[in-house]
Amino acid sequence: MSLKIDIRHQAGNLDLQAQFTVEQPGITALFGPSGSGKTTLINAIAGLIQPDNGTIAINDSTVFDKGTKTHLPPRKRRVGYVFQDARLFPHLTVRKNLFFAHRRATNPLPDNEVDAVISMLGIGNLLSRRPAKLSGGERQRVSLGRALLGNPDILLLDEPLSALDQARKEEILPYLEALRDQRRLPILYVSHSIDEVARLADHIVVMENGRVRANGSVFDILARTDLAPLTGQFDAGAVIPATVTGHDIAGGITYLGCAGHQLIVPLLAPPASKREQRTGQDQAQPSPNTPRQTRLHIRARDVMIAKSIPDAISANNVLPSTIMALTPVGSGSVDVALRLGHASTGKTLTTPLIQARITTWSAQRLSLAVGQQVYAVIKSVMVDGKLRDTDA
Structure with a gap:
């Protein structure tokens, strides 16, 4: 058709x-x-x-x-x-x-x-x-x-x-x-x-x-920063396919698999098996159930950048990333395109791009540059059309 x-x-x-x-x-x-x-x-x-x-x-x-x-x-x-x-x-x-x-x-x-x-x-x-x-x-x-x-x-x-x-x-x-x-x-x-x-x-x-x-x-x-004025400059970001791989009922969280990385969000749906209802060590691990497909909308304003792994913070998702581009937005902000994963092994990264929108001052203070290995700290994510505060 x-x-x-x-x-x-x-x-x-x-x-x-x-x-x-x-x-x-x-x-x-x-x-x-x-x-x-x-x-x-x-x-x-x-x-x-x-x-x-x-x-x-x-x-x-x-x-x-x-x-x-x-x-x-x-x-x-x-x-x-x-x-x-x-x-x-x-x-x-x-x-x-x-x-x-x-x-x-x-x-x-x-x-x-x-x-x-x-x-x-x-x-x-x-x-x-x-x-x-x-x-x-x-x-x-x-x-x-x-x-x-x-x-x-x-x-x-x-x-x-x-x-x-x-x-x-x-x-x-x-x-x-x-x-x-x-x-x-x-x-x-x-x-x-x-x-x-x-x-x-x-x-x-x-x-x-x-x-x-x-x-x-x-x-x-939605990953293109040059279209941000048309796709919603304040809500610029990325849409990424993912799978639901398990639930922790007691903790009230769901595990999502995305390009070889694991993300944690508040509980999305009731579990489908008895194993997910158990307590103890099994409960803290992703379920082996057949995963269902979903998609994440990660807004640029909900992503922070750290040069090293942050210690003792509430955010559950701290993902190794490589800076692919730095694009000025207006007079006071910069869009940072991040490829999930570190390129230190010399392998070509083919994982999805996410965007972070930070102040120009922050980019200068951190001395950010293309090719630099950093960590993306994801504060919240849209899953199934609902905002999930991942650091809750």
């Missing part, structure tokens, strides 16, 4: 010139400041507006081509669209809202797939209700279900969490993760929240003033 975009469109003061390709299933985040052209772009993909020039292809099927005067209407594009507000039909029950799209699909889902979607989104107990009787999170889940029952080739989500409070966001985020992991279709996700992007996205397209500034893996893009 693929999406190919190469369009130009003038909308008021916005001069949109977008060119990129999404080649595989998963979530691609359209990220950038307000007015950068994100919503205009997905409206063009959906067929709600006709670009001034260019082409749009979904699964190698051209839905727009200015040169050949091709412009398929929205109903023929097999595109599912979820807006900021759910836009459910208020006079219909949840069941009828869901099956409105299903009945009109050119290639409707089989019954077992319909049941799977309803189960995945946890809306089976809502079928007889009307939208007015639903919470904001429930309405968005129903809106997702309606889009999926249309059996689309691509799903467009236009800031689906922006109208929700934090509690409702926490309610719906696991369903978006399930959607990413269980449904094999490309998803274009518009957001201005770096935490949402770090938790959900596989790829990012960074936009500014109608232009694509960067396009690539979430792990690569």
